[in-house]
Amino acid sequence: MSTPDTNNPSPRLAFLGTGSMGLPMARRLCEAGFSLQVWNRTPAKAAPLAALGAVVHGLAAAAVKDADIVVGMLENGAVVEDVLFAQDVAAAMKPGALFIDMASIKPREARDHAARLGAMGMAHIDAPVSGGTGGAEQGTLVIMAGGKEAEFQRALPVLRIFGRATHVGSHGAGQLTKLANQMIVGITIGAVAEALLFATRGGADMAKVREAITGGFADSRILQVHGQRMVERDFAPRARMAIQLKDMRNALATAEEIGFDAPVTRLFEQLYAEGISHGLSDLDHSGLFVELASRNGMD
Numbered sequence: 001m002s003t004p005d006t007n008n009p010s011p012r013l014a015f016l017g018t019g020s021m022g023l024p025m026a027r028r029l030c031e032a033g034f035s036l037q038v039w040n041r042t043p044a045k046a047a048p049l050a051a052l053g054a055v056v057h058g059l060a061a062a063a064v065k066d067a068d069i070v071v072g073m074l075e076n077g078a079v080v081e082d083v084l085f086a087q088d089v090a091a092a093m094k095p096g097a098l099f100i101d102m103a104s105i106k107p108r109e110a111r112d113h114a115a116r117l118g119a120m121g122m123a124h125i126d127a128p129v130s131g132g133t134g135g136a137e138q139g140t141l142v143i144m145a146g147g148k149e150a151e152f153q154r155a156l157p158v159l160r161i162f163g164r165a166t167h168v169g170s171h172g173a174g175q176l177t178k179l180a181n182q183m184i185v186g187i188t189i190g191a192v193a194e195a196l197l198f199a200t201r202g203g204a205d206m207a208k209v210r211e212a213i214t215g216g217f218a219d220s221r222i223l224q225v226h227g228q229r230m231v232e233r234d235f236a237p238r239a240r241m242a243i244q245l246k247d248m249r250n251a252l253a254t255a256e257e258i259g260f261d262a263p264v265t266r267l268f269e270q271l272y273a274e275g276i277s278h279g280l281s282d283l284d285h286s287g288l289f290v291e292l293a294s295r296n297g298m299d
């Protein structure tokens with residue numbers, strides 16, 4: 001288990017957003033010995049942390065007022081903006097405090113938040129993650145951080161509790177990298193689902209097809225993990241279809257902003273949207289398999 005750097009005083013932390021990802025992340029901070037103040041819109045979701053020594057607050061602004069570092073794992077960019085600036089979190093933060101935004105939002109939103117916090121005397125990095133709830137529980141998340149190098153170094157003792165962090169550039173670059181990650185994830189899930197269904201329709205055993213191509217050029221983490229979910233028809237949500245669609249749409253919006261044509265992402269955005277329109281919103285994102293199976297009469 002990771003522990004704070006004993007050569008330096010541990011920063012006082014606040015954690016905002018203890019949903020399916022945030023709860024195990026906050027739990028790891030408690031177990032690592034950090035002093036933690038927590039808030040969640042639904043208080044019951046933060047309550048289990050009290051047994052680990054965290055102080056649970058009813059208001060987000062109350063949770064952050066003494067924190068050196070505030071970690072946010074909120075739903076989307078609009079929620080991050082609301083919590084920071086409408087719920088007075090930014091106003092309640094100490095001068096010089098660092099906000100680590102680990103939500104997946106648009107790069108332009110991250111840059112806007114960084115600028116507004118900077119004007120108020122606070123620091124910011126955007127640090128979205130990949131790895132799902134399993135990575136959050138095990139401390140193996142991949143973290144893509146954008147912001148100033150000095151602030152990234154300041155955040156590292158906290159980020160290392162969650163997984164492996166890489167500084168990828170200035171404000172917004174972390175979100176841009178996460179969108180690139182989600183483009184690859186969403187597209188590859190579709191490729192794996194379509195290929196396995198294609199082989200099955202032709203008479204092959206889906207599980208054996210997946211086993212046969214594992215280790216070859218077609219192998220990937222998606223084939224190994226999500227492919228197995230498809231074989232087992234296990235679509236319990238780890239990362240939901242609706243979240244995958246949000247990320248694809250954020251990628252397309254960003255592509256339009258920077259003048260980039262993304263036809264493959266556009267196609268898969270449509271496929272995820274159609275799956276959701278058919279009632280698949282709360283399935284794991286590997287549930288795109290269900291939409292493609294339905295199209296082929298393979299329910």
